[in-house]
Amino acid sequence: MLDRDSNGVSLTGNLLQTSTNTLGMAKVLPGDIIGSTTTHLAGPGTHVYDSKICASIIGSVSTVSASASSKSGKPTLSIPRVPSRSLSQPLKLTTLPALNSIVLCRITRVQQRQASASILLVDASPTTLVPESLTHLTSTTASSEDIYFSAVLRREDVRLTEKDKIVMNESFRVGDIVRATVISLGDEKNYYISTGGNEFGVVIARSEEGNAMVPASWKEMKDAVTGRVELRKVAKPV
Template sequence: MKEDEKKELVTPGEVLGTASELKAGKGAYFSANDKTIYASLTGFRSIIPAPIDATDQRPTVEVTGHKAHGAVPEPGSVVIARITKVMARMASADIMCVGPKSVREKFTGIIRQQDVRATEIDKVEMHASFHPGDIVRALVLSLGDARAYYLSTAKNELGVVSAESSAGGEMVPISWTEMQCPLTGQIEQRKVAKVGA
């Protein structure tokens, strides 16, 4: 029996096993709530035995995407996302690109209030940082939960890279907290990404 024949196709959120028996590898994540390992992408489940000299002898479970799938966000990667909803304590976004590669599956990200910027965190106003439709550059902090990745815009080079004003103009950054509409001259608050970073 060839290796490929026994590989099983899994989808995001599908249970791969328990943490007492397995470790989460690529394409999988561990949920502390129920001590279970879940798939974070669509692909094939595979079990990798632990090295003989490893202290932890649990095998690692991985999900490897099939070739048709685009890039997958991972902690530490920089993504481009479109803001879909802004709430009092967080904003949600659809991840469109991981680095230079576009994604083919739908990945959702959440930017929490404490992850918007590095300073004066308690003064962050989500509605003054992002608007629905804004394009942001963000860093993937972690897998969050099964539904969304946690994103951060706390570095200078992260934040809004493209925004449309209420008049429909492509806004121009004028400071790290403001963008201006070229059509009306109206200034709107944003957490702006430093240009040329």
């Protein structure tokens, strides 16, 4: 028997399987596998990677049954965007980062030996997302200094191996959304975070042309429009 959550969504490993005639409301993060191209079509808010349909944005999975005129006969998986929320109503963070917390961060500055970031979400599990915060996580214009916690990602904490070969601007760019873990509560100004581990790294990025990017390998992301490849420390889709 398959386990099901409160929304009737079947959970099989990391794959979220939804009924072809119901609306699945499972919360997902970018990179999460939500279906397969053998059984579903990829809709807005998703992308295809290695025959798997993955989330491109943060939100709830929606399944639309195939129409009578559809040639494929497959239902479509999509993730609707949440309407923008006025920046005059800043996001209130009620959970403080703690040691080993999983966080989503926006990179705000990249230097030779470290990167600065703003912590957007604490304990970044798909089941703990608050709908009101979704647009802020993908926004690149929100002023984060007064709203979010500050964090530092040192060069030696980017990955677990070949630390002496790490180049910061080949791992992250300003505006990247990164999944990381808190390794130290740091000082009064900054938390210390790490992306050491396959599940940690960049989950959302835009190319130099401003287009959305999708994972190409553990160290590369590809422009979804032009196909151009850029270097990143990429989080493995989960």
